[in-house]
Amino acid sequence: MDTLLTAEIVANSPQFRRKSSIFVDAIHDLPEKADLAPAQLYSTESGRLFHSGRIVIITVGLPARGKTHMSVALARYLRWLGVKTRIFHLGDYRRATIPFGEDMPDDYFYVKATASSVLLRQKIVRKCREDIYHFLNHEKGQIAIYDAVNPLASGRRSLAKEFAKHDIETLFIESWCDDERIIEENVRRVKISSPDYVSWSPEDAVKHYLNRISSRIPQFQTMEEKDLNYIKMINAGERLIVNNRSFGYLSNRIVFYLLNLHIKSRRTYFVRAGVSLEADSYKADASLSEQGEEYAKKMTEQLLAHRESEKQEMIDRGETGYELRPLKVWTSTRRRTVETAKYLYDRGYKVRQRSQMSQLNPGVCEKMSEERIRAEWPDEVLKHELDPYHHRYPRAESYHDLAVRLEPIILELEREQNDLLIIAHESVLRVLYGYLMACNAADIPFLEFPRNEVIEIIPESYQNEASRIHIPDLPEEIIPDSPEDLKIPVPPSGGVSPMQGLGSPLEGTSTPISGVRTPSGVRTPREPERISQQHVEDVV
Amino acid sequence: MSTGSVIRSQQQHKVFVASSDESKICVVMVGLPARGKSLIAGKAMRYLAWVGIPARVFNVGSYRRHATPQPAATFFDPHNEEGERMRRAAAEAAMSDMLNWFRTGKGVVAILDATNSTKERRKWIHESCRDADIETLFVESICDDEDLIMNNILEVKTTSPDYKGQDPELAAVDFRNRIRNYEKAYETIDDNEKKYTYVKLINVGSTVIINQIKDYLSSRLVYYIQNLHIKPRSIWLSRHGESEYNLTGKIGGDSNISERGELYAQALPRLMRESGVPANTKIVIWTSTLRRTIQSARHLKAETGFDKLEWKALDELDSGVCDGLTYEEIAEKYPEDFAARDEDKYNYRYRGGESYRDVVIRLEPIIMELERSENVIIVTHQAVLRCIYSYFMNVPQEKSPWMEVPLHTLIKLTPRAYGTEEQRFKADIPAVSTWRGKGSQAKHQEFPTEGKEAQH
Numbered sequence: 001m002d003t004l005l006t007a008e009i010v011a012n013s014p015q016f017r018r019k020s021s022i023f024v025d026a027i028h029d030l031p032e033k034a035d036l037a038p039a040q041l042y043s044t045e046s047g048r049l050f051h052s053g054r055i056v057i058i059t060v061g062l063p064a065r066g067k068t069h070m071s072v073a074l075a076r077y078l079r080w081l082g083v084k085t086r087i088f089h090l091g092d093y094r095r096a097t098i099p100f101g102e103d104m105p106d107d108y109f110y111v112k113a114t115a116s117s118v119l120l121r122q123k124i125v126r127k128c129r130e131d132i133y134h135f136l137n138h139e140k141g142q143i144a145i146y147d148a149v150n151p152l153a154s155g156r157r158s159l160a161k162e163f164a165k166h167d168i169e170t171l172f173i174e175s176w177c178d179d180e181r182i183i184e185e186n187v188r189r190v191k192i193s194s195p196d197y198v199s200w201s202p203e204d205a206v207k208h209y210l211n212r213i214s215s216r217i218p219q220f221q222t223m224e225e226k227d228l229n230y231i232k233m234i235n236a237g238e239r240l241i242v243n244n245r246s247f248g249y250l251s252n253r254i255v256f257y258l259l260n261l262h263i264k265s266r267r268t269y270f271v272r273a274g275v276s277l278e279a280d281s282y283k284a285d286a287s288l289s290e291q292g293e294e295y296a297k298k299m300t301e302q303l304l305a306h307r308e309s310e311k312q313e314m315i316d317r318g319e320t321g322y323e324l325r326p327l328k329v330w331t332s333t334r335r336r337t338v339e340t341a342k343y344l345y346d347r348g349y350k351v352r353q354r355s356q357m358s359q360l361n362p363g364v365c366e367k368m369s370e371e372r373i374r375a376e377w378p379d380e381v382l383k384h385e386l387d388p389y390h391h392r393y394p395r396a397e398s399y400h401d402l403a404v405r406l407e408p409i410i411l412e413l414e415r416e417q418n419d420l421l422i423i424a425h426e427s428v429l430r431v432l433y434g435y436l437m438a439c440n441a442a443d444i445p446f447l448e449f450p451r452n453e454v455i456e457i458i459p460e461s462y463q464n465e466a467s468r469i470h471i472p473d474l475p476e477e478i479i480p481d482s483p484e485d486l487k488i489p490v491p492p493s494g495g496v497s498p499m500q501g502l503g504s505p506l507e508g509t510s511t512p513i514s515g516v517r518t519p520s521g522v523r524t525p526r527e528p529e530r531i532s533q534q535h536v537e538d539v540v
Numbered sequence: 541m542s543t544g545s546v547i548r549s550q551q552q553h554k555v556f557v558a559s560s561d562e563s564k565i566c567v568v569m570v571g572l573p574a575r576g577k578s579l580i581a582g583k584a585m586r587y588l589a590w591v592g593i594p595a596r597v598f599n600v601g602s603y604r605r606h607a608t609p610q611p612a613a614t615f616f617d618p619h620n621e622e623g624e625r626m627r628r629a630a631a632e633a634a635m636s637d638m639l640n641w642f643r644t645g646k647g648v649v650a651i652l653d654a655t656n657s658t659k660e661r662r663k664w665i666h667e668s669c670r671d672a673d674i675e676t677l678f679v680e681s682i683c684d685d686e687d688l689i690m691n692n693i694l695e696v697k698t699t700s701p702d703y704k705g706q707d708p709e710l711a712a713v714d715f716r717n718r719i720r721n722y723e724k725a726y727e728t729i730d731d732n733e734k735k736y737t738y739v740k741l742i743n744v745g746s747t748v749i750i751n752q753i754k755d756y757l758s759s760r761l762v763y764y765i766q767n768l769h770i771k772p773r774s775i776w777l778s779r780h781g782e783s784e785y786n787l788t789g790k791i792g793g794d795s796n797i798s799e800r801g802e803l804y805a806q807a808l809p810r811l812m813r814e815s816g817v818p819a820n821t822k823i824v825i826w827t828s829t830l831r832r833t834i835q836s837a838r839h840l841k842a843e844t845g846f847d848k849l850e851w852k853a854l855d856e857l858d859s860g861v862c863d864g865l866t867y868e869e870i871a872e873k874y875p876e877d878f879a880a881r882d883e884d885k886y887n888y889r890y891r892g893g894e895s896y897r898d899v900v901i902r903l904e905p906i907i908m909e910l911e912r913s914e915n916v917i918i919v920t921h922q923a924v925l926r927c928i929y930s931y932f933m934n935v936p937q938e939k940s941p942w943m944e945v946p947l948h949t950l951i952k953l954t955p956r957a958y959g960t961e962e963q964r965f966k967a968d969i970p971a972v973s974t975w976r977g978k979g980s981q982a983k984h985q986e987f988p989t990e991g992k993e994a995q996h
Binding site for chain 1: 759858897909
């Protein structure tokens with residue numbers, strides 16, 4: 001990763017509001033409109049969730065214990081829930097304060113450091129804390145994640161006291177490990193990719209890195225402070241110890257989330273359901289048409305072939321005896337999604353129906369043409385155009401409603417250890433993709449999932465990567481996205497659009513990459529998050 | 541959680557049933573007497589049954605009671621060989637019944653409610669379950685807060701069948717001696733048992749240790765247990781005031797409340813006061829996003845200044861193609877659907893709409909939030925109210941969709957240690973009936989006030 005570039009950006013943006021077009025994501029950049037959070041339950045005057053005040057989540061743990069991984073995952077989840085959250089990596093402040101090219105003093109982490117190191121430490125922490133206060137007091141922030149080592153009990157107590165003075169609650173989350181394999185794996189995955197270790201063998205690099213940590217941070221006290229709110233995560237979630245002095249809604253929610261969070265290497269695939277007989281009717285719940293059947297067959301073949309080729313690739317790379325993880329299939333309870341899974345079911349794959357995964361309800365707009373919607377609901381159309389994510393047509397669901405409905409699915413998605421294929425309506429895929437790829441809520445209604453692609457989501461160290469696998473030989477007319485754009489709220493997930501001029505796909509484009517508004521008013525979102533490029537790895 | 545698909549056979553469509561991949565779990569309670577084990581076990585069972593996961597409590601004490609209905613404290617002395625033998629036999633009988641229950645294929649979660657206070661006993665349970673391919677989840681409740689223990693003892697001595705008809709004072713002394721006998725042999729779950737999946741709750745969740753959670757269902761159970769609190773509170777439930785659609789017999793829609801509905805909305809603050817609200821109590825008002833509930837709660841909000849939340853999840857059951865129709869019209873247009881719904885109302889999903897099962901699934905976050913919250917009044921719709929009510933009152937799935945919940949009536953539920961207390965307050969403002977008996981004519985009718993025969 002490019003340490004030089006990111007360090008400069010960090011140094012030049014005092015509050016880490018990176019506005020550069022290269023570094024836009026929903027984790028490190030808050031959307032301009034503060035209320036745009038995917039699954040916010042309800043909004044309030046203060047912009048904060050009703051039951052909870054302001055919380056600073058303070059990470060505790062030596063480097064390579066998965067603190068940043070946990071912070072980023074948690075931020076993504078909380079943001080998605082509608083809690084205004086920002087991560088403050090203390091390491092970024094250290095790099096911004098210590099001139100580039102200079103190393104930090106050797107005794108920086110020592111308990112008995114020299115006066116100059118203590119002063120430097122205080123200066124860096126103060127700067128970070130000021131930004132946290134600013135975020136919570138003046139930017140309607142609700143949760144600040146303070147990502148640092150925080151090795152000493154005394155330091156943690158004084159942090160809690162300091163924040164309490166400002167009427168801010170603290171929740172400490174410690175990542176603690178005594179399983180050497182987990183630590184080494186963490187070092188291997190995220191630490192030794194730095195330029196410092198370019199020509200090293202992985203074994204030597206890991207050893208060197210770990211030695212540096214122990215000489216740099218000789219003292220680390222695990223959390224035992226019964227007077228503080230804390231969650232201790234042992235060996236990447238093998239055990240959780242919760243010390244609950246005054247847990248509110250969000251803190252309990254966080255425990256639930258962490259219980260299901262694991263470092264995973266499993267794949268998630270998204271595909272659309274096939275075309276149904278009554279594609280323009282939401283209520284009909286019709287079966288697959290002949291074309292839909294054909295799609296189901298080809299999709300199945302392509303997906304399985306792709307998985308086989310991935311397996312072969314791993315074997316070619318020398319991973320002898322590599323086995324694919326078992327694949328599970330989730331569908332909604334809508335007939336065409338269930339039937340799209342038929343060929344997989346016939347081959348013995350497990351298929352589960354989830355009623356939460358039904359498509360967005362179009363309400364009064366069902367089967368209506370754009371013209372008619374405009375004529376009958378002119379005020380609603382105006383409101384919809386202003387905020388297509390939150391706006392709800394009469395009797396319809398908004399994307400936001402859908403996201404709230406899908407929340408239990410999100411947690412189960414985190415828990416699942418097997419590979420997972422999700423067959424659903426495009427509106428559902430948008431919201432799930434929005435969570436996994438940390439998209440801004442405003443972009444979610446515009447994500448596109450044409451039928452001739454299988455979306456594959458692969459977890460990387462801090463974020464997920466998405467790729468698209470082409471399904472060949474599908475008839476043109478069934479490929480297009482559901483023409484759900486600004487004007488047409490939720491038309492059917494059909495092939496041929498009943499609305500003139502909107503059924504055809506945008507010329508040549510189908511992947512959500514550009515941030516450009518096309519003439520038809522359909523906008524493809526920016527490429528979602530790139531977290532690893534933003535956060536500079538802490539090489540102690 | 542649905543374990544299969546509900547298929548409407550009268551419509552031609554390719555049928556196949558999705559499989560269920562629920563693992564079987566035995567929740568094993570661990571802890572001294574009077575640590576709230578049975579309370580947790582009972583609530584967890586109610587919650588699981590409500591979300592559609594077949595669950596059952598196996599209480600070892602009730603097996604032991606067959607042989608020794610009212611044993612003295614010395615029976616529980618670990619050195620009392622006869623007592624030890626009989627308690628072991630009770631545990632074995634409970635275990636054997638539990639395994640048989642799982643073998644029928646109907647069970648998903650069994651809760652083994654006993655002290656299970658030794659490592660040896662836990663090892664035996666773990667191995668017996670493992671051999672039957674059942675996961676174990678140990679839930680240990682530890683308490684050293686004397687006030688909490690005393691409260692529990694008071695509760696037990698007045699409610700436990702072991703002390704039925706005995707002098708409460710003597711019962712309390714005996715019970716404390718029994719606890720002392722258990723303490724002699726009690727071994728908490730420690731590091732030697734770290735391969736087990738377990739949760740340790742210390743002083744009602746002030747410290748929680750969660751070890752080796754391996755599946756989503758267990759994590760959900762843990763989250764549920766963590767959200768339970770024992771502060772006194774009440775939950776008020778009300779349907780919206782009579783709506784314009786109610787007057788014409790139409791279902792669904794988003795109509796305004798009628799004149800009589802407005803009268804109910806005005807009467808609601810008074811009705812709340814009459815139901816008894818302790819002084820200085822904060823109540824939060826929850827409504828759906830539909831007009832009729834918001835309008836019904838309007839005066840209550842204005843008069844009390846209580847906070848109000850609108851939840852999409854509280855919206856009425858979506859009746860899909862039948863939205864805006866009367867029961868007569870449905871029977872005429874969709875005769876087969878109409879009959880199918882009577883056949884299995886809980887699972888029947890309106891075309892393009894929802895079933896009661898679907899509503900329960902979407903209400904689950906609401907229930908979690910209710911468990912966490914203190915005083916709440918929920919103004920919502922018939923089907924949704926039936927589902928929430930069923931959770932608190934443990935109404936089985938076959939019955940809940942047929943339950944009568946009249947308009948213009950406030951229901952107050954107050955959770956007690958063993959069960960929930962219910963009171964109803966009628967506003968005395970006339971309204972149409974929106975209840976329809978199973979297999980009856982396609983119209984709303986009066987709920988039979990005498991004889992419950994029509995309420996299947």
